[in-house]
Amino acid sequence: MGNIVSYIQENQRTFAESPFNPVDSLVFSTLCYFNYEASGLVDPSSPERVLLHDVVALADWRVLTCASWLEDAKDTRAFLHAVMASRRLRDVALAFYANERSSAVEKQFSATTFLVPGAAGADGPLACLAFRGTDGSFAGWKEDFNLCFKDVIPSQRAAAAYLSGVASAVEGPLATTGHSKGGNLAEFAALAADERAFARLAGVYNHDGPSFLDDPSPRMRDARFAALLNKTVPESSAFGMILERRADYRVVRSSALSVFQHEPFSWQVEGCDFVYQEALNPSAVFFDEALDTWLRGKTPRERERFVDTIYELFASTEAGTWAEFQENLFANTRRMLGSGTKLDAETRSFIWQTLGSLGGILKDETVKRFKPAPPTWLPRRREAYDRKGRKQ
Incomplete structure (x- = not known):
């Protein structure tokens, strides 16, 4: 078993040869944490498309990953090397990069659209809209906390507007994805989309992102949305289970412990899918029930x-x-x-x-x-000792 780094290294098939899958959506959810404006190759005010490979190959990696969880993650450099050498990602372009922050309204929003050739067959490239999760600052997390008492936060409104704008600028199928708060934004954007944009959605991916205080749209109970939604949480998820009342999420095995399972590099991958287990760990169940009961009280x-x-x-x-x-x-x-x-x-x-x-x-x-398994020789040694003891 590996993770998304080994997945990129080993899966060298193009998207035309191997369909877009949930692991790919987590890869793009991770790529949207990059500070693309700092690369000098991406202009946030321009719709011009830039190859992902060129950005990774030419940018200063320290600047590219600064001020996000990628800055300190041990697999970041391996991830960057894998992306740069990937045949599967070679022709992926990015466009419509947005990065907005306002302390006055407690807003931190960023999104990147990845144009994935071959992922949608003859209809053209798939436009995968990846919403960034929270950065490492306390200020960025404050907006996440506001989900506990606000029906709509500024980043959710921005996500809905972003989907509407991209849908009007490109043709073909769409997908929304995100990790952490970005997963919540991916869901919200799909729920708030107009019917024409919603009909073009090929998937909605929420990777360990919280749910909603109240249903933001009647579409939450629509069978069409349920068929699109792919929510994944690690086995000891805390953040992704906040306010979650549905049971249609999948639990992914992680190589980390406790809250550190929130990091995407810890999620275990086998082949072209995650490694799943049937239920959350007891710690996650306890935390989810305790926090949910307290919040709703x-x-x-x-x-x-x-x-x-x-x-x-x-x-x-x-x-x-x-x-x-x-x-x-x-x-x-x-x-x-x-x-x-x-x-x-x-x-x-x-x-x-x-x-x-x-x-x-x-x-x-x-x-x-x-806890290590007991040695296979232990019972035999114990019996020999007991017999020897009794004879003496």
């Missing part, structure tokens, strides 16, 4: 106050990114949840109980996964 105003408080507590640790926060995870957590914080007693009690119970489950899961 609060009014929108209470959830907003809680989210704002948690965000301020994260900011109070002086860490600017999740990577910096995790470098001193336990010290920062104590600082956030200590008696000197402004959390009310009920909220503090809930957080401590949740973290304590989740920690116990994660510990059991870790022991179970890494």
Whole structure:
């Protein structure tokens, strides 16, 4: 078994020879994290198409991956080498790159359209609209937290407008995809699309992205949308199960533990598909049920106050990114949840109980996964020792 890096390395067939599949959608969901404007080859204000291969071959990789989870991921360089050498991705072009951020309205939005030749047969290239997930900053995550109390966030409106714009600019089939918040945006854009654009959709891919506080469209219950939607979450998913009430997601095996399974490079691939298991791990089930019950037991105003408080507590640790926060995870957590914080007693009690119970489950899961099997010679040695002991 491998991951999306080994998948790119081993699957050298073109899209005309091997159809577009869910693993491809995760590849494009990962590629949309690149800072394409920093490459000097992509102009966000221009609809001009640029070959993905040329961007990866000519750009400074440190600049290209800066300020995203790719910056620190151990497989990033292997991923870039694989993309650059891929026959399958050789003729893929990108266009309509958008990158918008506004602290005033708590918005972080970015999307890239990948034009995939051969993926749609004689109808022309497939336009795969990939929506970027959250970057590594706390400011970027604030908009994600707002999903817990807002029916629509600014990035969702931008995603719907982006799909409408691309649909009017290109012909042929469309697909939307995204990882993390990008998966939520991929779903929302499809749900909000006008009927002509919706009829052109060949797939909607949500990779470990949260669901919705309330159904954003009656299309959520439409059999046509259900047939298009492909939602995947890792076995210990926390983020992708937030607000999820449906059961039509698939669980992917991961090589990582706990929240680190959110990273796409940890998702296991075999052949041209993911490696699936039947259900979530106990830790994910516990976290999902606890958080969902708590969220739905609060009014929108209470959830907003809680989210704002948690965000301020994260900011109070002086860490600017999740990577910096995790470098001193336990010290920062104590600082956030200590008696000197402004959390009310009920909220503090809930957080401590949740973290304590989740920690116990994660510990059991870790022991179970890494406990070595007993040596085959152990029973024989024990019997010899017992017999020897009895004779003495």
